[in-house]
Structures are given as C-alpha cells and as structure tokens.
Amino acid sequence: MITREHCFYSNGYKLKAALYLPDDYKEGEKRPCVIPNSGYMGLNEIYPALFARAMTHRGYAAFGFDYRGFLDNDGPAGVCKLEEQVEDIRNASVYVRTLPEVDADRVGLLGWGMAAALVMAAAAKEPGIKSVAGANGFYNGERWLKTVYSYVEFQKLRKEVQEERSRFIREGVRYFKNPFHFYPLDPDTNDIVKDNLYAVKGYGQEISLELGQSVLEFDAESYADAIHVPVMICHGRDNLLHPLEESLSFYERLSGTKELLILNGKHNDFMFDGHPVFETLVNALGTFFGKTL
Numbered sequence: 001m002i003t004r005e006h007c008f009y010s011n012g013y014k015l016k017a018a019l020y021l022p023d024d025y026k027e028g029e030k031r032p033c034v035i036p037n038s039g040y041m042g043l044n045e046i047y048p049a050l051f052a053r054a055m056t057h058r059g060y061a062a063f064g065f066d067y068r069g070f071l072d073n074d075g076p077a078g079v080c081k082l083e084e085q086v087e088d089i090r091n092a093s094v095y096v097r098t099l100p101e102v103d104a105d106r107v108g109l110l111g112w113g114m115a116a117a118l119v120m121a122a123a124a125k126e127p128g129i130k131s132v133a134g135a136n137g138f139y140n141g142e143r144w145l146k147t148v149y150s151y152v153e154f155q156k157l158r159k160e161v162q163e164e165r166s167r168f169i170r171e172g173v174r175y176f177k178n179p180f181h182f183y184p185l186d187p188d189t190n191d192i193v194k195d196n197l198y199a200v201k202g203y204g205q206e207i208s209l210e211l212g213q214s215v216l217e218f219d220a221e222s223y224a225d226a227i228h229v230p231v232m233i234c235h236g237r238d239n240l241l242h243p244l245e246e247s248l249s250f251y252e253r254l255s256g257t258k259e260l261l262i263l264n265g266k267h268n269d270f271m272f273d274g275h276p277v278f279e280t281l282v283n284a285l286g287t288f289f290g291k292t293l
Contacts, residue, residue, distance in 0.1 A: 001056045008065070008095035010088045017065035018044065020052040021101060031061040032106035032293040033096055034285075039113020039137075040080070040177050041207075043070060044052035045200050047112045049272060054273075054282035056138040060289065063096045071202040078176055079208045082118060082141075089115075091121040093129060106130060106290055106293040110285065113137060113242070113267075116233075117220035120250070123225035130170040131292035132186065132284055133232040137240040138158055141215040147243055148184055156272035157182070168210070175204035182215060184241035189267045224253035230292040231258045234281055236265040259288060 007014055025031065036051035038044060048064035055062045067085050068075030089109065090215035097104035097199050109129040111119030116137020123132035138144035147156055168174065181210040185193060197203050229291075231254055236249035244262070261284050263270070263277055 001050060001053055004101075006063075006095075006099075008091060010068060010091040011084075014042075015065050015068060015073050015088065015092075016071070017095075018049075018052075018062060018170045019096075019099060019101060020049075020056050020062040020064065022056045022059055022061075024170050027099070029101065029285075030247075031101060031110070032105040033061040033063055033099075033102040034108050034110050034289055034293075035063045035089070035096060036110040037115035037119055038064075038067070039111075040116050040183055041197075041203060043200060043202055045288060046197060046203070050273065050278075051110060051112070051282070051285075054278075055286065055289075058282070058286040058290075062168040063092060065092055066202075068071045069207070070170055072131045072263075076174070076208075078205050080176070080211045081214045082114070083121075083214070085115070086118050086169065089118055090126040091181075093122070093126055094191055097128060104128070108132060108289050108293050111135070111137060116247075117141075120227060120231070121223045123229055123231075124223035129229060131230045131232075132227070133234065133288060134247070134250075135234040135281065136236055136239055136242055136247075136252075137220075138246040139220040140246070141218040143249075144242065144246060145215065155205075157212065158216070161209075161216060164209045165213055171189070174208045174210070179204060179207045180258070181207070181209070182212040186267070188269060189241045192271075207288065216287065217259065220250075221253050222249055224250065225255065227254065228256060231256065231290045232261065232286070233258065234261040234263060236263045236267060236270070236277075237266065238265065239267045241267040245247060257292075 044064040053060035116134030
C-alpha cells in the first residue's frame with residue numbers, strides 16, 4: 001500500500017490525513033475512493049488504516065483522517081461532538097474529490113462503530129457521495145444508551161448531562177473525565193480495547209462531558225429519508241456494545257437501494273488483518289462499492 005500524507009481544513013481546523021493507494025497504482029490514474037471513518041475514540045491509525053489496507057488490496061484508493069481535537073489536530077482537545085465529526089467527514093469528502101489520484105465521481109463513505117451513524121448523516125447532507133456503508137454502529141443515541149443503562153441509571157445519566165450543560169453555560173470551563181464515562185464498554189469489547197487500542201499513541205485521552213449530550217441528541221434515523229444513494233449495513237450478530245437491533249431498525253427505515261450483512265462476530269473481536277470474519281466483511285464491502293461507485 002502506498003501512503004501519501006495530507007492535511008485539510010474543517011471549519012478552519014487543520015486535520016492530518018493520509019491518502020492510501022494500491023501498490024499497482026500508476027501516476028495519472030484516477031481510482032474510486034472509499035473514506036473509512038473512525039468510531040468513538042478511534043484514530044486513523046487504528047480502524048480506518050485497517051480498512052484502507054483491505055480496500056487498496058481490492059483496487060480502491062482510501063482516505064483516512066483523525067477528527068478535530070484528537071492527537072495534535074486543531075480544535076479543542078478531547079471535545080467529541082457527533083455533529084462536528086459529521087462536518088469533518090463531509091469536508092474530507094470534498095477534499096478527496098480535489099485529489100488528482102481520485103475519481104471525483106466515485107467516492108464512497110464507510111463508517112465503523114459510532115461513525116456508522118455519522119456517515120449516514122454525511123451521505124444525507126453532502127452532494128457527491130455515491131454510496132455509504134456502516135458497520136457495527138448505533139443509529140439513535142438515546143435508544144442505544146437505554147440498552148446500556150438500567151432505567152434508574154439512565155435517569156441519572158440524563159440528569160448529569162443536563163446539570164453539566166447548565167454548569168458549562170454558566171462557567172464556560174469544560175470538565176473532562178475518563179473517555180468511557182458516557183460510553184461504557186461491554187467486557188468483551190473492553191478486553192480488545194485494553195489489549196490493543198490503548199497501545200496506539202493518543203488513544204484513551206480524557207473526553208469533555210459534552211459527549212453525553214451529543215450522543216443523547218444524535219439520531220441518524222432522522223436522516224434516513226434523505227439518503228438517496230445505495231446503503232450497506234453490516235453488524236456482528238453477537239455485538240454486545242451496539243446491539244444488532246440498532247442496525248436492523250435503521251435498515252428498516254431506509255427506502256432506497258440497500259444491503260444487509262450480519263456477521264458471525266461481536267463488536268471488534270474480528271477487527272484484525274486476515275481474520276476470517278474481517279475478510280468476510282471487506283469482501284462484501286469491496287463488492288458493494290464495486291457495484292455502486
């Protein structure tokens with residue numbers, strides 16, 4: 001895989017990025033491009049780069065980046081707001097279509113985890129996206145959090161979010177906590193995160209408590225009727241972090257061309273180069289983008 005470093009600006013914030021090309025790429029070619037987008041607390045080095053290796057192997061260009069506020073990108077450090085990340089994804093897609101190595105008429109989005117919802121919103125809003133795929137996501141933040149917490153715990157969470165919003169408005173000073181304060185992991189996912197993701201530089205930074213409000217308010221299903229390009233939804237059958245029902249609910253809301261792939265896996269237990277379930281996923285994605293880009 002050929003890697004070329006880039007940067008672009010999203011709402012004036014400078015974001016580092018990389019264009020990935022197949023080993024057989026020849027100068028002057030214009031390849032269809034897939035933009036794999038990171039989930040919560042993810043970085044380009046983790047899952048976007050993993051997908052890039054797989055997609056370039058299948059002949060596509062790929063473009064990965066870190067969201068604003070992560071690593072040494074511009075923007076308030078550790079502030080994770082889903083609508084702002086949608087803006088970053090949209091702006092990445094605009095930038096990619098200016099690159100000489102990319103066929104501007106053949107650009108698709110891929111979102112992993114939390115970014116599955118983000119790319120659906122981006123596809124609904126941004127002209128020029130030709131197809132979109134989401135893997136192991138949730139599509140309604142409030143509904144998802146209700147699967148994570150008991151009723152009593154959820155009411156406490158909602159109260160904490162409201163009180164924090166009021167405090168921040170009064171004082172203007174952000175409070176930060178453990179990144180999983182409002183994003184609790186199931187034990188199986190936590191093991192993968194602890195053993196693999198924390199080894200990546202920049203992973204696990206504290207996140208501002210604005211995340212709670214952002215997740216509660218984000219509803220990708222509200223964008224379903226505005227998506228007019230082919231959609232692929234993929235999900236692990238035994239995913240305990242983001243339940244399969246999240247993807248099934250969103251899939252039912254879609255009225256256009258759509259595909260559903262249910263994988264024999266959990267959330268990220270198969271997210272490794274060469275893993276059989278990951279190969280099933282990327283083979284299906286390669287076929288999907290091949291038909292729609």
